[in-house]
Amino acid sequence: MPVITYREALRAAMSEEIERDPNVVLMGEEVAQFNGAYKISEGMLAKYGPKRIVDTPISEAGFIGMGVGAAMLGLRPVMELMFFSFYSVAFDQIFNNAANIRYMSGGLINCPIVIRGPANGGTNVGATHSHTPESIAAYHPGIKVVVPSNAYDAKGLMKSAIRDNDPVMFLENTILYGEACEVPDGEYLVPLGKASVMRAGTDISIIGHGRSIQLALKAADLLKEKHNINAEVVDLRSIRPLDVDTILNSVKKTSRCLYVEESKPFCSVGAMVACLISDQAFDYLDAPVKRLTSIDAPAIYSPPLEKLQLPSVERIYQAALDTLK
Amino acid sequence: MFADLSLNNGTLAPHYYFNLKAFPVTKKPSSSKKPEVTNLGYDARQAPINIKLGQDEKIALYRDMVRIRRFEERCLRSYQQGKIGGFLHLYIGQESIAVGCTSVMGKDDHIITAYRDHGHALAVGMGMNEMMAENYGKVTGCSKGKGGSMHYFDPSRNFWGGHGIVGGQIPLGTGLAYALKYKGLKGACMAFMGDGSVNQGAVHESYNLAALWSLPVIFIIENNGYSMGTSQERSSAGPSLAQRAEGYGMNWAIIEDGHDVLAVRDQVGQALKLAHDKSLPSVLEIRTYRYRGHSVADPDTTYRDKAEIEAYKSTKDPLSVFQLSLLAEQTLTTELIQKIDESARAEAETSAQFAEASPYPSLEDIKKDVYWEIDNPADRKSVGALFFD
Ligand SMILES: Cc1ncc(C[n+]2csc(CCOP(=O)(O)OP(=O)(O)O)c2C)c(N)n1
Ligand SMILES: [Mg+2]
Numbered sequence: 001m002p003v004i005t006y007r008e009a010l011r012a013a014m015s016e017e018i019e020r021d022p023n024v025v026l027m028g029e030e031v032a033q034f035n036g037a038y039k040i041s042e043g044m045l046a047k048y049g050p051k052r053i054v055d056t057p058i059s060e061a062g063f064i065g066m067g068v069g070a071a072m073l074g075l076r077p078v079m080e081l082m083f084f085s086f087y088s089v090a091f092d093q094i095f096n097n098a099a100n101i102r103y104m105s106g107g108l109i110n111c112p113i114v115i116r117g118p119a120n121g122g123t124n125v126g127a128t129h130s131h132t133p134e135s136i137a138a139y140h141p142g143i144k145v146v147v148p149s150n151a152y153d154a155k156g157l158m159k160s161a162i163r164d165n166d167p168v169m170f171l172e173n174t175i176l177y178g179e180a181c182e183v184p185d186g187e188y189l190v191p192l193g194k195a196s197v198m199r200a201g202t203d204i205s206i207i208g209h210g211r212s213i214q215l216a217l218k219a220a221d222l223l224k225e226k227h228n229i230n231a232e233v234v235d236l237r238s239i240r241p242l243d244v245d246t247i248l249n250s251v252k253k254t255s256r257c258l259y260v261e262e263s264k265p266f267c268s269v270g271a272m273v274a275c276l277i278s279d280q281a282f283d284y285l286d287a288p289v290k291r292l293t294s295i296d297a298p299a300i301y302s303p304p305l306e307k308l309q310l311p312s313v314e315r316i317y318q319a320a321l322d323t324l325k
Numbered sequence: 326m327f328a329d330l331s332l333n334n335g336t337l338a339p340h341y342y343f344n345l346k347a348f349p350v351t352k353k354p355s356s357s358k359k360p361e362v363t364n365l366g367y368d369a370r371q372a373p374i375n376i377k378l379g380q381d382e383k384i385a386l387y388r389d390m391v392r393i394r395r396f397e398e399r400c401l402r403s404y405q406q407g408k409i410g411g412f413l414h415l416y417i418g419q420e421s422i423a424v425g426c427t428s429v430m431g432k433d434d435h436i437i438t439a440y441r442d443h444g445h446a447l448a449v450g451m452g453m454n455e456m457m458a459e460n461y462g463k464v465t466g467c468s469k470g471k472g473g474s475m476h477y478f479d480p481s482r483n484f485w486g487g488h489g490i491v492g493g494q495i496p497l498g499t500g501l502a503y504a505l506k507y508k509g510l511k512g513a514c515m516a517f518m519g520d521g522s523v524n525q526g527a528v529h530e531s532y533n534l535a536a537l538w539s540l541p542v543i544f545i546i547e548n549n550g551y552s553m554g555t556s557q558e559r560s561s562a563g564p565s566l567a568q569r570a571e572g573y574g575m576n577w578a579i580i581e582d583g584h585d586v587l588a589v590r591d592q593v594g595q596a597l598k599l600a601h602d603k604s605l606p607s608v609l610e611i612r613t614y615r616y617r618g619h620s621v622a623d624p625d626t627t628y629r630d631k632a633e634i635e636a637y638k639s640t641k642d643p644l645s646v647f648q649l650s651l652l653a654e655q656t657l658t659t660e661l662i663q664k665i666d667e668s669a670r671a672e673a674e675t676s677a678q679f680a681e682a683s684p685y686p687s688l689e690d691i692k693k694d695v696y697w698e699i700d701n702p703a704d705r706k707s708v709g710a711l712f713f714d
Contacts, residue, residue: 124410301473302462
């Protein structure tokens with residue numbers, strides 16, 4: 001099977017969907033002539049032309065809102081935010097318009113837009129550029145949220161997101177763009193709302209999303225190597241819809257859960273998952289659900305300190321041991 | 326030159342109009358980097374604000390531009406050595422704007438800018454040590470290593486950052502002006518932005534607020550022709566960026582000679598006077614050019630050609646142009662030029678050593694400077710948990 005990067009997987013997914021559906025357009029700052037700030041769309045302008053691959057001015061509220069309006073009339077815009085952090089400039093368009101339009105119209109309108117871009121810290125770009133908005137996004141009924149942790153999922157989820165009839169916030173990761181894995185050629189879909197058990201285990205469920213999964217897999221290796229602990233690693237892949245069954249089944253098997261994510265702790269996805277487990281699997285638990293997040297402060301710039309602020313293999317390993325005590 | 330709507334009652338005075346395309350590309354790139362002539366578009370030396378400048382003041386303007394350039398060249402080296410993380414946006418080529426604008430500031434005048442902030446910071450008197458240490462993420466940095474190159478601040482010098490979100494600083498600048506007016510101070514705020522920033526809604530909302538409430542704010546567009554890889558004509562509709570002010574009944578002007586520190590002083594000085602005397606806002610579009618990529622990570626090979634950069638450098642380099650003019654009037658000598666240059670290089674080198682030798686913040690520092698109340702526990706009035714695990 002071909003090994004391709006997360007970046008190439010995203011490009012392949014968008015290209016296949018552009019070829020498949022004349023209503024799909026890719027739009028954003030520097031996506032066309034500059035080939036994308038992170039080169040996700042490299043070569044796409046040359047291949048698909050300026051009608052399908054569109055450079056926008058720096059006007060996030062304007063062009064994201066425009067995408068919402070275009071989606072209402074049946075286009076399937078894929079809107080790139082150069083950094084997902086800039087979603088805050090378009091907050092009203094996303095959370096008042098995209099999220100509510102179907103409801104307020106009594107189901108007369110739907111909004112098949114994808115808003116995508118990197119949503120992560122760890123690259124020393126400071127607090128304004130390092131937001132992780134998955135819990136804020138998923139808070140809003142009407143919005144769907146996906147966070148692929150690897151190239152295979154990135155492609156399959158992107159294709160599903162573009163075909164989805166609801167607004168999808170698709171959170172990528174600059175640190176993962178260059179990471180590669182086996183990805184089959186051609187058509188396959190990863191459905192929204194289906195978690196993936198990345199590693200089977202019996203002693204503890206390490207559940208999470210995004211890049212934290214890559215770290216969790218390494219921590220699980222360490223736990224096995226040093227303590228003969230068999231950790232199960234569950235990648236949610238999508239936050240809303242959320243695969244509650246897979247979460248509960250895993251916890252019922254292992255009786256312990258550590259949730260790992262790069263977000264800040266307050267009202268995080270992990271907080272939601274902990275609540276679901278406590279509601280629906282309380283009797284199976286041998287320990288409180290533990291969460292590992294970024295240290296609760298805006299993203300610090302200082303490169304060595306930012307490393308410490310974020311989840312790391314070492315911190316996950318320690319938190320898992322604490323949960324197993 | 327400067328349109329004063331309050332005087333003309335809606336009739337605009339003539340402005341500088343200019344070729345809307347990015348700087349004309351000369352077909353044959355000039356090999357020499359230094360202009361042969363002083364290349365002043367009009368003789369800004371004769372403007373009242375400049376005529377009274379003493380020799381020392383002119384030398385200081387020149388020195389400040391040299392210091393910015395040498396500091397940034399040293400930053401670039403450190404970045405290439407892996408000492409600086411994230412982004413590094415260099416101001417090289419635009420020095421005349423920060424220096425010209427800040428040179429007319431009085432005690433109650435304030436500035437705010439975007440992420441390309443090294444020039445403004447040095448121009449208001451911030452030290453190279455604290456700036457370089459910030460780039461290195463050290464605790465001795467101006468923001469204790471928390472903000473990085475894009476997020477310098479020094480309220481004690483009326484410098485309010487250093488902002489990473491394009492256009493996000495403009496409402497803040499408008500708010501600084503509001504506070505000045507509210508407090509009855511005779512001051513103004515210069516709110517700097519790039520040519521790409523003018524298309525953010527927040528900028529337009531600020532224009533309206535400033536005009537509606539007669540706020541003493543000067544919106545300064547540093548038009549270097551590009552927002553990242555997008556040329557101005559590919560991002561902005563309308564005849565010019567500054568002219569959008571007309572829609573709000575605001576004063577506006579285009580400064581074509583943005584490379585000329587004295588021209589910048591002249592025009593900004595007029596806008597500042599309008600803000601001080603009549604509490605009127607203005608939009609100034611200053612034509613300039615950046616020599617380096619958008620940030621150091623930008624390979625700068627796709628959206629413009631080297632000839633365009635060389636053409637600008639060879640005729641309009643702000644340092645060379647001013648240097649030639651000062652040499653001609655014998656304010657500068659070749660010895661003094663050399664001395665200024667050496668001392669700027671040494672200062673930059675020292676700052677790199679200072680940054681290198683400084684410690685990083687501690688793990689505990691991550692949670693400091695988040696809440697005023699946590700940093701001032703004796704004065705805390707709220708109760709309950711502010712931080713979570
Ligand atoms: C809201 C927002 N959108 C996009 C960006 C990414 N970005 C940073 S600088 C920049 C170009 C800005 O160009 P301009 O305003 O002309 O300023 P210059 O860089 O030329 O000084 C872009 C797109 C950002 N930082 N914030
Ligand atoms: Mg620009």
